[in-house]
Amino acid sequence: MDTAYKRIVVVGGGAAGWMAATALATALPASTVELVESEEIGIVGVGEATFPSIRHFHRLAGIDEAEFLRATNGTYKLGIEFRDWRIQGESYFHTFGDFGDLTGPDALWGHFRRVGDAGLGTLGEQCLSSVMASQGRFQGLPSEENKPFNYAYHFDAALYAGFLRALALKRGVRRTEGRIVDVARRADGGVASLKLADGRELAGDLFIDCSGFASLLLGRTLDVPFADFSHWLPVDRAWAVPSEPSGPALTPYTRATALEAGWAWRIPLRNRVGNGHVFASRYIDEERARDQLLAQLDGPALAEPRLLRFTTGHRQRCWVHNVVGLGLASGFLEPLESTSIFLIQSGLGNLIPLLQKGRPTTAEVGGYNAGMARQFERIRDFIILHYCLTARRDGELWRHMASMELPETLAYKIHAWRQAGVLHQYQWEGFDANSWLAIHAGMGHWPERADPELAELPRDEALRALRQRRETIAALVAAMPTHDAYLRRMVAR
Ligand SMILES: Cc1cc2nc3c(=O)[nH]c(=O)nc-3n(C[C@H](O)[C@H](O)[C@H](O)COP(=O)(O)OP(=O)(O)OC[C@H]3O[C@@H](n4cnc5c(N)ncnc54)[C@H](O)[C@@H]3O)c2cc1C
Known part of the structure; x- marks a missing residue:
């Protein structure tokens, strides 16, 4: 049948x-x-703004990258720069790249912390795509099987x-x-x-x-x-407005800047910049939120801001x-x-x-539903992590986020990291352990003790290896084209 x-x-x-x-x-x-x-x-x-899995969808659908970028005014995205999330004036980068070994004797972040050498810069300097982003450089991947970093798009x-x-x-x-x-x-x-x-x-x-x-x-x-x-993620509205691009450089990343009662996005496209202010209407009125968005723009607004409501x-x-x-x-x-x-x-x-x-079968439908529900919950937890580690106390939103009771699943992950340096992963995670590390590190949230499995390398040896990785990455990035130049070549194909 x-x-x-x-x-x-x-x-x-x-x-x-x-x-x-x-x-x-x-x-x-x-x-x-x-x-x-x-x-x-x-x-x-x-x-x-998207997530690297979009490339998988495009491959399955037979979409050509150059044609897609031309048709949508698209740009490349290596991750997100978070400004002012821990405290005002600080920023960090959530990369789609990786930080080497995350557990065991060679856990890179563990050696980086133990060495504690100011000359090494940030942990981000040990990650290829973070450095590419910070220098506005981009280059395609050798192949999907050989991926030294990952990327997505803006469109x-x-x-x-x-x-x-x-x-x-x-x-x-x-x-x-x-x-x-x-x-x-x-x-x-x-x-x-x-x-x-x-x-x-x-x-x-x-x-x-x-x-x-x-x-x-x-x-x-x-x-x-x-x-x-919405108890955990109380933002419920967004103003969105495009603006004129300013300056010659297109950043290969999204920017998310924390504001008084929410955050503002900045998404660079080839012909304009997409901007928005996502805010919690219980902590700020719409007009003030709109003014805060307009004050963030790099260039003149190209339209009237549009208000969106959501839960x-x-x-x-x-x-x-x-x-x-x-x-x-x-x-x-x-x-x-x-x-x-x-x-x-x-x-x-x-x-x-x-x-x-x-x-x-009914069981398969049940499995589908359970899987989707877990995916929403895992991503919810990951998003809450960005807020709950804040040291900001300058608005009701931040005070609420820093003091609220967390979902149990997230509370356990934070505990496992803080106590033992373990980046615990559940089934149905949308974000891998590298992403969790990027947020913990960016928010200055480090474990109380080093992982007991971390090798007791002599300090000089560990320092030498970290310096070498940093220099190799810097040299690779210096040889790459700028994001603008690479994009221009790609869309001209
Ligand atoms: C503020 C904000 C920022 C966002 N930023 C991002 C982001 O950066 N990255 C990301 O991945 N996602 C983002 N999203 C989500 C993203 O916009 C959506 O996931 C995506 O656009 C898909 O929307 P959709 O197709 O589900 O709905 P829609 O685009 O709203 O499409 C709904 C469709 O249903 C049709 N329809 C509705 N009612 C009827 C009816 N009665 N009869 C016939 N047709 C009907 C409409 O005409 C329309 O065609 C954001 C969303 C918001 C609100």
């Missing part, structure tokens, strides 16, 4: 909808994929949705323009069809809800409860009956680590192998 879903309907044409449609049409050639979107409603149109979100749309249409996805006004249910509670404002009806076997914050199927129709994380959290189950939610329809974690697009890809990566086998 053929158990495949024959007719898949994707609801929504933002990044989530078009990524889903492209991936499903590619992976399930025997099914038809139809996407319905409403130009009248539009897309959220923010979400311009224009609206152009990216359009780029994916063109690709999906080429792959055979059918597009329907229209506003959904009603949903007909099946006897078992699932969705039978969607009714559009002009009276047309769209039936399907499987519905992928990518309707954005509206969460039309998962939220409004199926009423799946929302796991609300951090996720639907407790992302797959219910014949509806799977992806993107904002399934949840949203505040954008500090640019993880929404990553969660879309991850959802697709978990979903597609199940659909390729036919109709999944």
Whole structure:
């Protein structure tokens, strides 16, 4: 018996909808994929910084890097510079690169701490991509198998949705323009069809809800409860505004600057800079937050700032009956680590192998839901880490973040690091131990004792090895082109 879903309907044409449609049409050639979107409603149109896994998605979808960068005004991203998070005036870098061994006798950070030599600079100087970022240099990878560092992209979100749309249409996805006004249910509670404002009806076997914050199927129709994380992550609004680029250099990284009641992002694109202020409305009023954003811009604003409202959290189950939610329809974690697009890809990566086998069992659906819930929680914990280690006490937000009770999963990780220098990892982590180390180190949060497994190297020997690594990295970076030069060559191809 053929158990495949024959007719898949994707609801929504933002990044989530078009990524889903492209991936499903590619992976399930025997099914038809139809996407319905409403130009009248539009897309959220923010979400311009990504995570390295996007390159994996692009490879699977057969996307050419140069073509993608040209179409979306894209730039490269090596990580995020965090300014003023521990105290005002300090900054650190969360790199997508690595810090050598993280545990055992050769743990690089352990030797770095034990040697304690001011001439070595920061731990970041032991990491290739941190140094590339600090010097504005970039170069492609020799190959995916031989990766001395990792990288992601910045792009224009609206152009990216359009780029994916063109690709999906080429792959055979059918597009329907229209506003959904009603949903007909099946006897078992699932969705039978969607009714559009002009009276047309769209039936399907499987519905992928990518309707954005509206969460039309998962939220409004199926009423799946929302796991609300706003106690731990109280930011709930953002002002967003593009500005003119200033100066010749395009930084190959995002910047996140902590402010009185939130933080401001700066995302460099080839034609403009994307800016936003993410803030907690319970600690600052909207007008003051808007003024703080405008005061951050490097150049003149190119439009009026736009206000977005959100709640951090996720639907407790992302797959219910014949509806799977992806993107904002399934949840949203505040954008500090640019993880929404990553969660879309991850959802697709978990979903597609199940659909390729036919109709999944109840246990498989349960496994999918548990996996997605854990992923939201792991990323939530990672984002909280950026706030809770702060030494700032200059605003109510910072006082709340420094004193609140942490989720148990995070409290355990902090304990394991502080007590024993262990970077504990759970299943379903979005961020590996290098990322956790970058935040601990950047926030000046070091273990009380050295790892007992760390080799007792003579100080001179350890110092020599660290100096050599630093010099090798500096020489490699000095030979690389600037980010601007590399990008210019790439888009001219
Ligand atoms: C302030 C902010 C900053 C962000 N920054 C980042 C970031 O740096 N990195 C990152 O990865 N993510 C970021 N995100 C998240 C990112 O914007 C989204 O994950 C991404 O754009 C995908 O959105 P979406 O497709 O789920 O929803 P949307 O883009 O909102 O698309 C929803 C679609 O559903 C359609 N729709 C809705 N209702 C109906 C209806 N009744 N009938 C027909 N169609 C309908 C709409 O027309 C639209 O096509 C950010 C989000 C916010 C709010």
